[in-house]
Amino acid sequence: MERGNVLVIGNSGVGKSTLINAVLGEDIAKTGWGSTGTTSKLEVYESKNDDIPFRIIDTIGFQPSLSQQHRAIRAVKQWSNECAKKGKTDNQINVIWFCVDGTSSKLFPDTIKNLTKAASMWKSVPVIVVITKSYSILERKQNIQMVHNAFATQKRHGCNLREVIPVVAASYALNETAFAEPDGITELINTTNDLLPEGLQAAKKDLDNFVLNRKRFFAQSVVTAATTAGIAVGLVPITFSDAALLTPTEAAEINSIARIYGINKDEKGKRFLQSIVDAGTVSAAAKTLISALKAIPGINLGASVINAVIAGVIVFALGEGSIYAFEQIYRGNKSTDDIDWVKKLLESKLSLNIVEKAKPILEKLKDSPDPKAILKTVMELIATVPGTSNEK
Ligand SMILES: Nc1nc2c(ncn2[C@@H]2O[C@H](COP(=O)(O)OP(=O)(O)OP(=O)(O)O)[C@@H](O)[C@H]2O)c(=O)[nH]1
Numbered sequence: 001m002e003r004g005n006v007l008v009i010g011n012s013g014v015g016k017s018t019l020i021n022a023v024l025g026e027d028i029a030k031t032g033w034g035s036t037g038t039t040s041k042l043e044v045y046e047s048k049n050d051d052i053p054f055r056i057i058d059t060i061g062f063q064p065s066l067s068q069q070h071r072a073i074r075a076v077k078q079w080s081n082e083c084a085k086k087g088k089t090d091n092q093i094n095v096i097w098f099c100v101d102g103t104s105s106k107l108f109p110d111t112i113k114n115l116t117k118a119a120s121m122w123k124s125v126p127v128i129v130v131i132t133k134s135y136s137i138l139e140r141k142q143n144i145q146m147v148h149n150a151f152a153t154q155k156r157h158g159c160n161l162r163e164v165i166p167v168v169a170a171s172y173a174l175n176e177t178a179f180a181e182p183d184g185i186t187e188l189i190n191t192t193n194d195l196l197p198e199g200l201q202a203a204k205k206d207l208d209n210f211v212l213n214r215k216r217f218f219a220q221s222v223v224t225a226a227t228t229a230g231i232a233v234g235l236v237p238i239t240f241s242d243a244a245l246l247t248p249t250e251a252a253e254i255n256s257i258a259r260i261y262g263i264n265k266d267e268k269g270k271r272f273l274q275s276i277v278d279a280g281t282v283s284a285a286a287k288t289l290i291s292a293l294k295a296i297p298g299i300n301l302g303a304s305v306i307n308a309v310i311a312g313v314i315v316f317a318l319g320e321g322s323i324y325a326f327e328q329i330y331r332g333n334k335s336t337d338d339i340d341w342v343k344k345l346l347e348s349k350l351s352l353n354i355v356e357k358a359k360p361i362l363e364k365l366k367d368s369p370d371p372k373a374i375l376k377t378v379m380e381l382i383a384t385v386p387g388t389s390n391e392k
Pocket residue numbers: 011012013014015016017018019030031032033036037038039040059060061062132133167168169170171172173
């Protein structure tokens with residue numbers, strides 16, 4: 001069975017390392033007093049025998065200084081990002097133990113925000129809040145309520161709070177005769193075991209989303225760069241009779257996006273890519289759209305600015321359409337066989353809907369060959385068409 005990872009996170013001094021020692025039954029993680037944090041880098045611990053079927057990751061505690069908080073957050077993020085690299089699934093997080101000090105009677109929203117920032121990659125992973133140092137049995141109920149209340153105010157920074165467990169990790173002496181005994185550790189282990197199968201699924205989902213978001217981010221920067229290039233082509237004062245002038249720009253754009261999504265460049269793949277380029281250059285949809293944009297009455301813009309807008313709209317719409325299409329192929333929902341589907345998809349991206357609301361947007365554009373202003377107008381025009389953003 002796949003071994004899961006538990007991320008232990010929380011403010012400095014709440015007792016994360018002490019908790020890990022209690023769970024593993026050995027003094028392996030360094031703990032202590034001090035004026036700085038004790039744990040200074042991420043550390044992975046594993047039970048020597050097979051009784052604990054998950055690894056435990058000790059982290060740098062959040063300290064009051066912002067720079068130290070950033071350091072702690074960055075360390076977890078970097079460690080998680082490794083997971084997105086090939087064959088590094090060891091770095092996934094399957095359950096989070098968010099440790100809160102049971103003696104402090106406070107849980108500040110910023111502490112929860114630090115948690116969600118550090119674990120932002122693992123949005124669906126189940127979280128157990130561990131109330132450490134729960135020496136007073138009488139205060140436990142109140143502490144549990146405090147945790148629920150604090151999380152309820154942080155819906156925007158939502159995470160999957162599943163369980164709140166008060167623990168005492170090491171016995172705590174009040175004097176020679178009065179002790180608070182270790183407590184809650186078995187419950188924590190059992191609850192974690194129960195949540196692990198779900199946590200393994202959740203990590204897969206979160207990782208897929210992370211990888212897709214990154215691809216989408218890179219692909220969108222390609223679209224912006226290609227649109228800027230297309231605008232430059234449009235601005236050249238020659239007759240922009242058909243969109244064929246854009247072919248090299250579009251081909252480069254579509255090839256780059258295809259590479260980001262790892263689209264196979266076999267015969268079928270090439271045909272698929274060509275059909276996207278064709279949609280933007282020789283298709284009836286593109287030609288109709290160009291004529292319609294040119295024919296909007298009462299627009300006080302020179303021909304070259306209008307041509308630049310049109311070129312931008314086409315390159316941008318094709319790019320967005322390609323991102324959507326390649327993402328469907330990457331996810332396995334479609335294949336490069338689906339030429340008719342992609343043609344229809346791109347026709348809808350180049351539909352006359354753009355023209356409907358174009359007038360007020362174009363009226364705002366000054367008649368100057370400023371590529372940045374034109375790019376902004378192009379994006380505004382595309383945004384007027386419902387469904388043009390790439391729905392997940
Ligand atoms: N007796 C007792 N002491 C505890 C318990 N939990 C934490 N402590 C004490 O609290 C102090 C801080 O504990 P650590 O485990 O070092 O805290 P940490 O969260 O790992 O701190 P950083 O590494 O700085 O983030 C230590 O002196 C621990 O002995 C507990 O359950 N019982």
